[in-house]
Amino acid sequence: MRTIAVVNQKGGCGKTTVSINLASTLAAEGKRTLLVDVDPQGHCAVGLAVPEEQIEQSIYDCLVGSRRGEPVKLTEILWEISDNFELAPASIDLAAFEQQLSGTVDRENCLKDVLAAVSKDYDYVVVDCPPAVGLLTFNAIRAATDVVVPVETGYFSLHGLSKQLDTLSVLCKQCSQHINVMVLASMYDIRTKMGREILVELRKNFSGKMFWTVVNFNTRLKEAASLGQPICEYDPASRGHKDFQSLAQELIASDTQIEPKQRPIIQARQEPVAIQSSIRAKERKEVIEALDDNLESISSSAQELLAGLKSGQPKAKSKQKDIDSKLNDFYGVRQFEGSVRFVTLYPRAKTVQIAGDFNNWQPQQTIMQPGKDGKWELALELAPGKYRYRMVVDGQWQRDPYNESVEMNPFGEYNSVLEVK
Ligand SMILES: Nc1ncnc2c1ncn2[C@@H]1O[C@H](COP(=O)(O)OP(=O)(O)OP(=O)(O)O)[C@@H](O)[C@H]1O
Ligand SMILES: [Mg+2]
Structure with a gap:
């Protein structure tokens, strides 16, 4: 077997x-x-x-x-x-x-x-x-x-x-x-x-x-x-x-x-x-x-391979730490000058929304804005505290693919977790 x-x-x-x-x-x-x-x-x-x-x-x-x-x-x-x-x-x-x-x-x-x-x-x-x-x-x-x-x-x-x-x-x-x-x-x-x-x-x-x-x-x-x-x-x-x-x-x-x-x-x-x-x-x-x-x-x-693609030279070497920190600086969720910035990548999506305990899980209240090359962005003002959220991509609920902090919800699915300081 x-x-x-x-x-x-x-x-x-x-x-x-x-x-x-x-x-x-x-x-x-x-x-x-x-x-x-x-x-x-x-x-x-x-x-x-x-x-x-x-x-x-x-x-x-x-x-x-x-x-x-x-x-x-x-x-x-x-x-x-x-x-x-x-x-x-x-x-x-x-x-x-x-x-x-x-x-x-x-x-x-x-x-x-x-x-x-x-x-x-x-x-x-x-x-x-x-x-x-x-x-x-x-x-x-x-x-x-x-x-x-x-x-x-x-x-x-x-x-x-x-x-x-x-x-x-x-x-x-x-x-x-x-x-x-x-x-x-x-x-x-x-x-x-x-x-x-x-x-x-x-x-x-x-x-x-x-x-x-x-x-x-x-x-x-x-x-x-x-x-x-x-x-x-x-x-x-x-x-x-x-x-x-x-x-x-x-x-x-x-x-x-x-x-x-x-x-x-x-x-x-x-x-x-x-x-x-x-x-x-x-x-x-x-x-x-x-x-x-x-x-x-x-x-x-x-x-x-990743480093090569990033620099345009397929064989270039780079340390994982550098690559990770660069990517993490770019996509994911970040606190930035008083607001929380969500940035994600869904090249094929028509709509991307966020639902979380900060908006009573109502995705239509927080619609991400499309940018170049499939990038989506949204800035929210959130009081300090711990929040759970999910991305809603063309109506399908899913965890934030660029945030590794997750918690299982009562439906057996994963919520992404965010701490605002
Ligand atoms: N080759 C494919 N072509 C088109 N759609 C696909 C393909 N593979 C997966 N999908 C679609 O992408 C979505 C996610 O796929 P799937 O559920 O298999 O991923 P998963 O890794 O099991 O997700 P999870 O991590 O939540 O368990 C589904 O809507 C699925 O139908
Ligand atoms: Mg699966």
């Missing part, structure tokens, strides 16, 4: 779209496939038309039950979506997962244990992660043989990628298994010069660590999600479906390449002999070092 965690702490980069459509396409290729949603937002169920009000038990019950001595079998929570394709849905309860298991031993291995019980039943498990690094994402990484990082082919996504890979590196350091980390270019818009240039540079810099397949920006994928269908059902002739077929085939073709050497090396429960432990420790160290090198090189490639 191959377990693929779809990870990126950046919100809205296509994780759920990739998870649903990769899983459904693998199933259509005849692979027994399980899609596991560990995002409290529960978007996989929405995207596959599973009615939220009829989800009585979710992955939350399996994960928490496994540590509370009240085990719930994975088979009890599954929804059959189509031939070979099942979904383990998430629920809002997951928002409290971290808090509820705090102090519990082995809490980062809940998903790994739950999946170990069904390892003979599936060829592939795809895990859709939340847009935050926390215990849920860590559980997914601990259970994974592969991590897929979907990256939008835009300048600012590279900025996110570099940070993301650093974080992944820290998480993977704490894992005992080899993880095959691959970048997937997503939402690629061939019509833009920037998109094309970035794809070329990504290919040069990430060779071997990037899928050949690119997921193009395709409105049929958006429509399919809003109608609760995977793309292979909604529009098999679409570009979106062709991309996911190609991605599934690329993954299937790599099955043999990563067997058996790169499969999880530590199988503690099956190794009874004490002397095995010193060998295992050595192997673990080697694996961790290899993985760490691997991630460091991807991460530094991302930084170089």
Whole structure:
């Protein structure tokens, strides 16, 4: 069984779209496939038309039950979506997962244990992660043989990628298994010069660590999600479906390449002999070092690429700190001479508004002004205090992609957080 965690702490980069459509396409290729949603937002169920009000038990019950001595079998929570394709849905309860298991031993291995019980039943498990690094994402990484990082082919996504890979590196350091980390270019818009240039540079810099397949920006994928269908059902002739077929085939073709050497090396429960432990420790160290090198090189490639694009010289070197501080000076939320300035980038949006506890969550009261090249701005006068807000982009509510300070709200989604001094 191959377990693929779809990870990126950046919100809205296509994780759920990739998870649903990769899983459904693998199933259509005849692979027994399980899609596991560990995002409290529960978007996989929405995207596959599973009615939220009829989800009585979710992955939350399996994960928490496994540590509370009240085990719930994975088979009890599954929804059959189509031939070979099942979904383990998430629920809002997951928002409290971290808090509820705090102090519990082995809490980062809940998903790994739950999946170990069904390892003979599936060829592939795809895990859709939340847009935050926390215990849920860590559980997914601990259970994974592969991590897929979907990256939008835009300048600012590279900025996110570099940070993301650093974080992944820290998480993977704490894992005992080899993880095959691959970048997937997503939402690629061939019509833009920037998109094309970035794809070329990504290919040069990430060779071997990037899928050949690119997921193009395709409105049929958006429509399919809003109608609760995977793309292979909604529009098999679409570009979106062709991309996911190609991605599934690329993954299937790599099955043999990563067997058996790169499969999880530590199988503690099956190794009874004490002397095995010193060998295992050595192997673990080697694996961790290899993985760490691997991630460091991807991460530094991302930084170089980013620096190069910024200066117009693709290979120019620059320190991550400088790049980050420059970008952060530009986009995000800043206090500036008595007002709070929000600056963001949505090149395709028609309207961008802000809703927060400072305006009673009424987005129409705070409309951002469009600037050049997809930039949007707004200045507000706010009294000192802590505020929560969300961006409303063409009617869709989402966290501020340039503010890393977030809090989960009662709906299982992320609010951005702002402190005015
Ligand atoms: N290749 C694509 N072409 C067109 N639209 C896309 C594509 N990929 C994703 N989208 C759209 O972009 C939006 C965000 O995608 P998605 O929900 O998959 O991102 P996400 O990373 O899972 O978000 P979150 O971080 O909130 O979980 C959705 O409206 C989705 O339909
Ligand atoms: Mg998602």
